[in-house]
Amino acid sequence: SQKIEQNSEALNIQEGKTATLTCNYTNYSPAYLQWYRQDPGRGPVFLLLIRENEKEKRKERLKVTFDTTLKQSLFHITASQPADSATYLCAWRNTGTASKLTFGTGTRLQVTL
Amino acid sequence: NAGVTQTPKFRVLKTGQSMTLLCAQDMNHEYMYWYRQDPGMGLRLIHYSVGEGTTAKGEVPDGYNVSRLKKQNFLLGLESAAPSQTSVYFCASSPGQEAFFGQGTRLTVV
Numbered sequence: 001s002q003k004i005e006q007n008s009e010a011l012n013i014q015e016g017k018t019a020t021l022t023c024n025y026t027n028y029s030p031a032y033l034q035w036y037r038q039d040p041g042r043g044p045v046f047l048l049l050i051r052e053n054e055k056e057k058r059k060e061r062l063k064v065t066f067d068t069t070l071k072q073s074l075f076h077i078t079a080s081q082p083a084d085s086a087t088y089l090c091a092w093r094n095t096g097t098a099s100k101l102t103f104g105t106g107t108r109l110q111v112t113l
Numbered sequence: 114n115a116g117v118t119q120t121p122k123f124r125v126l127k128t129g130q131s132m133t134l135l136c137a138q139d140m141n142h143e144y145m146y147w148y149r150q151d152p153g154m155g156l157r158l159i160h161y162s163v164g165e166g167t168t169a170k171g172e173v174p175d176g177y178n179v180s181r182l183k184k185q186n187f188l189l190g191l192e193s194a195a196p197s198q199t200s201v202y203f204c205a206s207s208p209g210q211e212a213f214f215g216q217g218t219r220l221t222v223v
Contacts, residue, residue, distance in 0.1 A: 010177055033165060034211060043117075043203050043214030044156070091157065093210070099144060100171065101205070105155035 002027050004092050004104035012110045013080055021075040021107045023090030030092040033066055033073045038087045038106065047088075048075075080111045115139055119215035120203050126194045128220045134189040134218050136204030141156075144207040145187040146171075147179060149200040156203065161188055194222045 003026040013019050023033065032051055036044035050057045050066045050073065057064045063076040076086050090104040120135045136145065143164050148156040148171075158171030162177040168179045176198060178190045187206075191198060199222045205212040 030209060036212075041217075043205075043216055044212075046211040046213070049210055056134065091212075099207075099209070100158060100161060101146060101207065102158065102172075103148075103156040 002030070002092055002094075002102060004090055004102055006090055006104035006107050008107045008109065009105070010108045013075050013082060015111055015113050017080055019077040019084070019109055019111070021088050021090075021109070023071075023073040023075065025071050027093055028094065030094060032093045033064070034091040034093065034101075035062075035064060035075050036071075036089040036091060036103075038089060044051055044089055044103075069105065077109075080109075082111050082113060085109055085111050115125065117204055117206050117213050117215040117220050119202075121218060122216065123219050124221070126191075126220065128194060128196060128222060130194050131190070132193050132194065133191075134202055134204075135221075136187045136189070136206075136215060138185055138187075138206040138213070140208070140213065142205060142206035142208050142213070143184075143214075145157065145181065146205040146207070146211065146212065147189045148203045149173065149198075151162075151200050154182070157201075162204070192211060196222045198222050214220065 005024045034049045035047045038044040050064045067075045087106040087108045089106045117138045146161040147159040162181040165184040202218045204215045
């Protein structure tokens with residue numbers, strides 16, 4: 001079965017720096033990789049999606065890359081702010097009618113002044 | 114437009130009791146999901162549905178049942194609650210790509 005691994009449980013960075021979070025998958029090349037943000041006591045909120053035939057996707061200060069050779073997606077937050085502090089989840093979705101959505105364990109990002 | 118609404122938000126059950134968690138979405142999405150979230154374990158898929166009248170098992174289905182009689186509702190049932198089912202439960206719906214989550218149900222089984 002597919003495994004989604006987010007190796008860093010926590011990441012601390014200084015305000016203004018770029019945060020880079022890693023998501024690795026083990027087996028099948030996913031149709032889509034998605035990134036979500038989760039704040040304490042809340043449900044995850046969708047941020048970005050990247051397809052397997054895309055190398056990079058951007059949205060404001062967010063950038064996602066996808067490397068099918070390395071079986072890895074990188075999530076970048078540029079010019080990070082304390083308000084970016086949250087847990088970030090990577091999720092894999094396959095194609096077809098049995099469309100499961102499988103999540104990694106998440107990386108908790110703390111942006112300090 | 115309420116999005117995804119979960120009922121109840123909090124519940125304490127005694128071991129052996131049963132209960133049903135309700136998830137309702139008003140976005141006409143085909144796909145609906147139930148997850149549980151435990152510290153260090155991330156979101157684990159319990160059951161999911163790809164359309165009205167259909168259900169399928171996820172990663173951790175034991176001890177849970179689901180039904181999707183109406184497209185907008187996805188019910189999660191615990192027939193005989195166990196302390197191991199203490200968790201935060203999230204429901205999500207999806208039109209096919211990104212998922213929209215409810216606010217969660219915190220369930221404690223004592």
